[in-house]
Amino acid sequence: MTGTILLINPNSNPDVTAGMAEAVTALALPGGPRIEAMTLASGPFGVETQRDVEAVTLPLREIVLERTDVDAFIIGCFSDPGLAVCREATTRPVLGIRECAVMSALMQGDRFGVVALGPASVKRQSRAFREMGVASRWAGSGPLHLSVAAAEEASAFPRVLEVSRALVADGAETIILGCAGMARHRAPLTEALGVPVIEPTQAATAHALGLVLLARAGAGAHAAAA
Secondary structure, eight states: OOOEEEEEEOSSOHHHHHHHHHHTGGGOOTTSOEEEEEEOTTSOSSOOSHHHHHHHHHHHHHHHHHOTTOSEEEEOSTTOTTHHHHHHTOSSOEEEHHHHHHHHHHTTOSSEEEEESSHHHHHHHHHHHHHHTOGGGEEEEEEOOOOHHHHTSGGGHHHHHHHHHHHHHTTOSEEEEOSTTOGGGHHHHHHHHOSOEEOHHHHHHHHHHHHHHHHHHHHHHHHHHO
């Protein structure tokens, strides 16, 4: 079994890329698809505004067009920038970590809450959840008032925990970490809260693995029948 899943960090912070790569290490299967992580060097240091989202859209599409060796793409930003235009550019799966995280959350609880970076993130999430048709199952998003870089630090955990507890008190049965750089908080947060906590990069990678494995299994069965 060969193949490649490409995890793209749309911001130019290599530490975020390294954190995403580490977060999905446990999902690598012996003999399975290789999980490659890359940084969009031309992107902003953090995708934190709508302008940032729009700025990385076409560069992401160019990567999808150029990487013909890839079996599935993951856009590693919770705003899911360029998701539609990248899907338009290829027949291979293109997954957004926000979309996958929400789907995972809905399978584990009736209502979900999101730990967001700041008020601007909350506004974008509100619009996105309405467009996805899941607003009635969204318990809310709590802003950390932190940057992407700050949110991934161990020192951010008390604030992440505080926001998450407030979301659970407001009816969230699952918690989504609303940024690709917060993977380190998932395990201690799960233990502290006692509810499922979804790290979006891990959720998207698990979905991508399933899609690639099913495609390969289908191709193998077709070849055997022929």
